[in-house]
Amino acid sequence: MDLATPGRPKRTAFLLSQLGAVASSRFADRTREIGLTPSDAGVIRLLGRAPGLSQRSLADRLGAVPSRVVSLIDSLQERGLVERVRSSTDRRNYELHLTDAGKRVLRELRGIAEQHEAEILAPLTTEQVKQLGDLLAQLANGHGLDRELHRDVGRERGGAGGLTADPGPEPANGPR
Numbered sequence: 001m002d003l004a005t006p007g008r009p010k011r012t013a014f015l016l017s018q019l020g021a022v023a024s025s026r027f028a029d030r031t032r033e034i035g036l037t038p039s040d041a042g043v044i045r046l047l048g049r050a051p052g053l054s055q056r057s058l059a060d061r062l063g064a065v066p067s068r069v070v071s072l073i074d075s076l077q078e079r080g081l082v083e084r085v086r087s088s089t090d091r092r093n094y095e096l097h098l099t100d101a102g103k104r105v106l107r108e109l110r111g112i113a114e115q116h117e118a119e120i121l122a123p124l125t126t127e128q129v130k131q132l133g134d135l136l137a138q139l140a141n142g143h144g145l146d147r148e149l150h151r152d153v154g155r156e157r158g159g160a161g162g163l164t165a166d167p168g169p170e171p172a173n174g175p176r
Contacts, residue, residue, distance in 0.1 A: 023120050030112045034105070035079075039072055041109050044098065047082065048106040052095040054087070081105055 024038070031041045046061065047053065055073060059066040073096060076082040081102035084094035098106060121129050140146075 019120075023116070026119070027113075027116050030116055031109070034108060034112070036105070036109075040076060040081075043069075043072055043076060044081065044102055044106050044109060047096055047098050048103070051097050052085075054093045054095060056093075058096060076102070 027041075028038050031038055036044075042062070043058070046058065050061075053061070055069055056066055058064075058073075059069040062069065073082055073084070077084065079101075080099055083097050083099050085097055087093040087095050121132075124132065
């Protein structure tokens, strides 16, 4: 069906929504295969990029209620992926760090993200992928979105999670 036929709108936003839902669902399936939720993946990625964040800082960056982040960190700590270290500058706070196991999971997540992106973008040529990426970045910037992080806390684990981050590889010139 050609959505661009005369008299019929393209419905670009609708298609973006559909593709986003498919991409999110497929990514959740992939993270589930390694025992993680997208929320877990998002926190692991953030801590990989910003080691030493406090729980409050992490919650602020995610746009999440701190109590929801605490339960998520508790779960990651119980699985040996994250550790809390007493802050050297403020003994009342803890800094969050990935353990060696957490760093291994982060590397695995990057591979999953690369595979996921390749699958989602497979119908496009290399030039189309670049064009789409540029256009989506422009849209994200225009709407004040963080291009690397979803802020939808509360959608999984009965309200205790829901945040996700793009765990893709770091480009050679730093964060995207």
